[in-house]
Structure formats: structure tokens, C-alpha cells
Amino acid sequence: MTAKNHAGERISQRSAVTVDASGFSRHVGVRTGMGKAFHRYGFGAEYDMYAPYYPQDELYLIMGSRFAPRGYAWAFPHGDGRVRLGVGVIHPDCDDDARIYLDSIIRDVPQLTEKFKDASPIEFHTGLFPSEGPLERFSRDGLLLAGDAGGHGSTLVGEGIRFAIYSGQMAGSVAAEAVKAGNTSAAFLGRFDKQWRARFGRDMDISYMINKRIANYSDEKWDDALDLMKRLTPSQMAQALRGDFSTGLVMGVLARNPGLIATSGKKFLDMMLERINTPAVQMVER
Ligand SMILES: Cc1cc2nc3c(=O)[nH]c(=O)nc-3n(C[C@H](O)[C@H](O)[C@H](O)COP(=O)(O)OP(=O)(O)OC[C@H]3O[C@@H](n4cnc5c(N)ncnc54)[C@H](O)[C@@H]3O)c2cc1C
Incomplete structure (x- = not known):
């Protein structure tokens, strides 16, 4: 593998097993033919707000063509007066820009206007979330794909953090077992696929079935x-x-x-x- 370090210098590293955890870019996976670049994805835009009047025990999911065509908007409180307010829209089911909808939510969703009184954005995030369901295989000789790179997040509501952690832990354990056994073949590393599917396959397949249905x-x-x-x-x-x-x-x-x-x-x-x-x-x- 070649990579750049924190100072931008190129470094080369040899490893018995590589885990591609590069998220949506699926950087190594795409270049080794483990999957194409994602074609269907959620385009998300989100403010992390300081909102002193927002009730921390309420969350909102907002659907409909006016505020989130082919997707949904959310207000998720996370303590200390902070709230993440965002919108995600699915491409190519639509070609809308999530950023355009974001500001109108505070202004025009009547249930939220008072709750966001005197609120101010602290951070602004945009990003892409794979919405295609998991890859058919996440392993080959010396390589595993984990997290968004493997399509391991839940497409139901675009939830990927928890699942990236679980699949990263699983990939790390299987990689360590392979190194210890001196066997980093696709056949050995296929344990990762089996373990992941046994634990998450059913729920992720159903999440994707629902996602495709409700996006329309x-x-x-x-x-x-x-x-x-x-x-x-x-x-x-x-x-x-x-x-x-x-x-x-x-x-x-x-x-x-x-x-x-x-x-x-x-x-x-x-x-x-x-x-x-x-x-x-x-x-x-x-
Ligand atoms: C706006 C938005 C809001 C979201 N909100 C939530 C939420 O509330 N809850 C939730 O569960 N999920 C949420 N998600 C999804 C969640 O962010 C992802 O599913 C999760 O971060 C995936 O983790 P990951 O480690 O697989 O990938 P990432 O978090 O994308 O990490 C990949 C890392 O690899 C690095 N990288 C990529 N290519 C290279 C390269 N060539 N060289 C070196 N480094 C590279 C990237 O810089 C990045 O740091 C949201 C997504 C978006 C876009």
C-alpha cells in the first residue's frame, strides 16, 4: 500500500492483510475490482447547532417533497444544547441538492421554528452515504472491506457509524486470525463475509428493501x-x-x-x- 502521512509525504507499507475502511470512496476496493464506485447514495447536509430552546428529549424525522424529496430530514439532539439538523436526499432517484433544503427547515417547518429560536450553527457537514446494500463479497486475498466501503451501513435511515464500528472490529479480528494462522487467502478471509452476514445480513437486506420502497x-x-x-x-x-x-x-x-x-x-x-x-x-x- 502507498499512503500519505500527516505531513503529506508518501509512504509505502507492506501488509499481510489490508482493511479498506476508506468510507464512501472505497479507495482500495474500487482499484482492486472489489466493487464499483457507488452509484446510488444519500447526499446529506447537516448543521450541528447550538439551540438553547430545543428540547433535548425530542427528535424529529421529516418526510415529504417540500423538505426532503426522496429522503428525509432530521433533528437529533445530542446534549449540552446541541442539535444536529440535517437533510438527506437519494441520488440518482432525484438530483436535488440537500444543502438547498436545509435552511428552509428551520424557517418553514412550523413545529421547529420556536425550538430553534436563537439557535446558531457551530459546524456544517456534507457527505455521501452508500445506498446500494452490501457488496456481494467483502474479502479477497489479503484484502477486506469494512464500514461504508463494504456498504455495511443501514440504508433504512442512513445509519452507518454503529455498523462501521461493528464491521471494523469483525474485520480486525479476522485479519488477526489470518495473520496468526499464516493464511491470508480469500478462502480464510471469507470468514469475515460469513460472520457479517450471519449477524447483519438479514436486517440489512430488509432495510434496503424498505429504502427502495419508501424512496418513491x-x-x-x-x-x-x-x-x-x-x-x-x-x-x-x-x-x-x-x-x-x-x-x-x-x-x-x-x-x-x-x-x-x-x-x-x-x-x-x-x-x-x-x-x-x-x-x-x-x-x-x-
Ligand atoms: C451528513 C451526514 C450525516 C450522517 N449522520 C449519521 C448519523 O447521525 N448516524 C450514523 O450512524 N451515521 C450517520 N452518517 C453516516 C456515517 O457518517 C457513515 O456511515 C460512517 O461515518 C462510516 O464510517 P466509515 O469509517 O466506514 O467511513 P468514514 O467515516 O467515511 O471514514 C473513512 C475515512 O477514510 C479516509 N479516506 C478516504 N480515502 C482515503 C485515502 N485515499 N487515503 C487516506 N484516507 C482516506 C476519509 O478521509 C475518512 O476519514 C451520516 C452521513 C452523512 C453524510
Whole structure:
């Protein structure tokens, strides 16, 4: 590998196993044919605000064409009067610029105007988040892809930090085992794929199924979806947002929304159940 150090000097490093954790750029993976550059992605723009009147126990998810076409906007408090306020839109499902929507949210979402009184931005972040689901393989001879580089984040709500940490830990452990065993072949490193799929494969596949479906929602469809969500218990809603899918959750959603049985929503829940009940090994050997 060649890299630049903190002073911009080029350095070369030989390693038995390399972990590409370069995020959205998937720098090594793309150059070694482990996957193409991402084609579908969330384009996010976010302020970290000091907002003294924002209630720290409230978070907002804002959907609809006016503030977040093909995506959603968020207000996530994180202590000490700070709130992250952002918008993410999915490309190429649309070609909108998330930055354009950001300022209008504070100004024009009536529920937020008072809460952001006297607020001021401290940081501004923009970035891209892969929205294609995981790669088919994350390992080859001497190379592993972890975090966003492997498409390991949840496409449900564009959550990647927790999953980058988990997959980085998993990749590090497998790399260490391979070095100890003196075997850094694709066959040995394939343990990483198996472990990751066993732990996350089902939930990430379902998250991606949902992402593709809701990215096309019209405003009317979002109103219907909100009616459905309002009938969920807080813990069901939290479980769904965490992307922690189980038969119990799907049955619970149906029990609270019996009207779904007569709609296309039921067909979708059936597809989810089918995926939930497919063993991880079967999915690996596709
Ligand atoms: C606006 C926005 C808001 C987000 N909010 C949340 C959130 O609230 N919660 C959440 O869970 N996720 C959030 N995400 C997603 C989350 O940021 C990512 O999923 C997560 O950071 C992925 O971690 P990673 O380590 O895989 O990649 P990254 O965090 O992208 O880290 C990759 C690192 O590799 C470096 N790098 C890349 N190429 C090279 C190279 N050639 N040489 C040297 N270094 C290189 C980069 O500079 C970077 O430091 C958000 C994303 C965006 C864009």
C-alpha cells in the first residue's frame, strides 16, 4: 500500500492483510475490482447547532417533497444544547441538492421554528452515504472491506457509524486470525463475509428493501405511512428504526394495522417475513 502521512509525504507499507475502511470512496476496493464506485447514495447536509430552546428529549424525522424529496430530514439532539439538523436526499432517484433544503427547515417547518429560536450553527457537514446494500463479497486475498466501503451501513435511515464500528472490529479480528494462522487467502478471509452476514445480513437486506420502497413515496403515501406508524408502540417504532427486524415485529405491525391485510403493504410484509426466515448460509451461497 502507498499512503500519505500527516505531513503529506508518501509512504509505502507492506501488509499481510489490508482493511479498506476508506468510507464512501472505497479507495482500495474500487482499484482492486472489489466493487464499483457507488452509484446510488444519500447526499446529506447537516448543521450541528447550538439551540438553547430545543428540547433535548425530542427528535424529529421529516418526510415529504417540500423538505426532503426522496429522503428525509432530521433533528437529533445530542446534549449540552446541541442539535444536529440535517437533510438527506437519494441520488440518482432525484438530483436535488440537500444543502438547498436545509435552511428552509428551520424557517418553514412550523413545529421547529420556536425550538430553534436563537439557535446558531457551530459546524456544517456534507457527505455521501452508500445506498446500494452490501457488496456481494467483502474479502479477497489479503484484502477486506469494512464500514461504508463494504456498504455495511443501514440504508433504512442512513445509519452507518454503529455498523462501521461493528464491521471494523469483525474485520480486525479476522485479519488477526489470518495473520496468526499464516493464511491470508480469500478462502480464510471469507470468514469475515460469513460472520457479517450471519449477524447483519438479514436486517440489512430488509432495510434496503424498505429504502427502495419508501424512496418513491408520494406525500399522500407518507401520510398513510404516518397513520400506520402512529399505531405502533414506542418500542415497536424504536425496534423498526434500529433496523432490528424479526417475525415478532412484523406480526406486531400487522396486529396493530389489520387494514394492511387488504393492501399491497401486506405483500411487502410477506416478503420481509420470507427474508427473515431465510437462513444466513443460504443467502451467502447465492
Ligand atoms: C451528513 C451526514 C450525516 C450522517 N449522520 C449519521 C448519523 O447521525 N448516524 C450514523 O450512524 N451515521 C450517520 N452518517 C453516516 C456515517 O457518517 C457513515 O456511515 C460512517 O461515518 C462510516 O464510517 P466509515 O469509517 O466506514 O467511513 P468514514 O467515516 O467515511 O471514514 C473513512 C475515512 O477514510 C479516509 N479516506 C478516504 N480515502 C482515503 C485515502 N485515499 N487515503 C487516506 N484516507 C482516506 C476519509 O478521509 C475518512 O476519514 C451520516 C452521513 C452523512 C453524510
